[in-house]
Amino acid sequence: xxxxxxxxxxxxxxxxxxxxxxxxxxxxxxxxxxxxxxxxxxxxxxxxxxxxxxxxxxxxxxxxxxxxxxxxxxxxxxxxxxxxxxxxxxxxxxxxxxxxxxxxxxxxxxxxxxxxxxxxxxxxxxxxxxxxxxxxxxxxxxxxxxxxxxxxxxxxxxxxxxxxxxxxxxxxxxxxxxxxxxxxxxxxxxxxxxxxxxxxxxxxxxxxxxxxxxxxxxxxxxxxxxxxxxxxxxxxxxxxxxxxxxxxxxxxxxxxxx
Numbered sequence: 001x002x003x004x005x006x007x008x009x010x011x012x013x014x015x016x017x018x019x020x021x022x023x024x025x026x027x028x029x030x031x032x033x034x035x036x037x038x039x040x041x042x043x044x045x046x047x048x049x050x051x052x053x054x055x056x057x058x059x060x061x062x063x064x065x066x067x068x069x070x071x072x073x074x075x076x077x078x079x080x081x082x083x084x085x086x087x088x089x090x091x092x093x094x095x096x097x098x099x100x101x102x103x104x105x106x107x108x109x110x111x112x113x114x115x116x117x118x119x120x121x122x123x124x125x126x127x128x129x130x131x132x133x134x135x136x137x138x139x140x141x142x143x144x145x146x147x148x149x150x151x152x153x154x155x156x157x158x159x160x161x162x163x164x165x166x167x168x169x170x171x172x173x174x175x176x177x178x179x180x181x182x183x184x185x186x187x188x189x190x191x192x193x194x195x196x197x198x199x200x201x202x203x204x205x206x207x208x209x210x211x212x213x214x215x216x217x218x219x220x221x222x223x224x225x226x227x228x229x230x231x232x233x234x235x236x237x238x239x240x241x242x243x244x245x246x247x248x249x250x251x252x253x254x255x256x257x258x
Contacts, residue, residue: 012039012040013075013076014037014038014039014040014073014075015038015039015040015041015042015074015075015178015179015209016036016037016038016061016072016073016074016179016209016211017036017037017038017071017072017073018034018035018036018037018057018061018070018071018072018073019035019070019071019072019073020033020034020035020069020070020071021033021034021035021057021060021067021069021070021071021072022034022067022068022069022070023053023056023060023065023067023068024068029233030053030056030233031053031056031057031060031233032053032232032233032234033069033070033234034053034057034070034230034233034234034235035235036228036235036238038209038211039209040207040209041206041207041208041209042209042210042225042226043210043212043223043224043225043226044209044210044211044212044224044225044226044227044228045211045212045213045214045220045223045224045226045227045228046211046212046213046214046227046228046230047213047214047215047220047227047228047229047230047244048229048230048231048236049231049253051232052230052231052232052233053230053232053233053234054183054213054230055097055183055213056233057230058094058181058183058211058213060072061087061092061094061181061211062084062087062092062094062181063079063082063083063084063085063086063087064084066081067080074087074090074091074092074179075091075178077090088175090178091176091177091178091179092177092178092179092181093172093173093175093177093179093180093181094172094180094181094182094183095168095169095171095172095181095182095183095185096168096183097183097184097187099161099164099165099168100168101156101164101167101168101171102156103155103156103157104155104156104157105155105156106152106153106154106155106156107143107148107151107152107153107154107156107159107167108139108143108152108153110156110167110171111139111142111143111167111170111171111174112135112136112139114170114171114172114174114175115135115138115139115142115174115175116135138174139174142170142173142174143170145170146166146167146169146170146200147166148163148166148167148170151163160193161188161189161193162189162190162193162196162197165185165186165188165189165193165197166196166197166200168185169182169185169197169200169201173204173208177208178207178208178209179208179209179210179211180204180208180209180210180211181211182201182210182211182212182213182214183213184213184214184215185197185201185212185214186198186214186216186219187215194216194218194219197219198218198219198222198223201223202222202223212224221241221245224241225240226238226239226240227239227240227241227244229244229247229250231253236249236250236253237249237250
């Protein structure tokens with residue numbers, strides 16, 4: 001893994017810096033001059049009502065959409081014009097609102113494919129995957145870490161939505177990311193499944209920076225160290241959980257207070 005850049009004072013540079021990020025779809029401005037600075041290892045939550053621009057920002061960060069204006073710096077390196085696979089190779093990984101798994105493959109097969117995705121072994125056609133012991137070992141570690149060992153040979157389609165969400169996070173971590181983008185991981189989960197997922201996220205490596213989109217207020221406030229609230233594609237307010245909870249504008253616009 002590449003070393004983390006430092007400034008002259010030897011302080012680590014932020015994991016992610018977004019400068020005046022803007023995205024236009026024809027005459028519609030979905031994201032308007034959003035700026036963010038997210039430090040190494042930070043747990044940040046993006047909140048806001050539907051249409052606030054949260055998922056569009058994720059698509060810009062991951063390279064799914066090109067930015068109309070602005071800059072994206074990843075550990076001091078500008079990645080604004082890089083395709084998504086280059087950003088993944090640099091250490092960005094993400095999940096999606098809609099479950100994005102190979103439903104007919106087993107849990108192990110899904111995770112092994114994710115482990116292999118950023119390695120040269122994906123180009124080796126004449127060796128069985130079982131011969132790549134480092135990939136198998138990493139897959140087994142993830143299965144145990146996410147309490148999926150007993151389900152390793154089960155086709156994903158036979159598992160509950162909550163377990164599939166856990167598998168998605170495991171797949172993202174299989175790439176050994178430095179920045180993990182989680183798009184509403186608790187969407188559609190029961191209360192018990194949400195609690196289990198929240199505990200799992202809190203146990204992740206503290207050196208991994210996590211940016212989370214979440215509508216579930218309990219998950220957001222339980223997980224976040226800092227929260228950015230978006231409204232109509234712009235940054236409305238940013239601060240600690242206490243600042244966000246007590247802000248009257250957030251209560252009126254997002255929480256439904258009168």
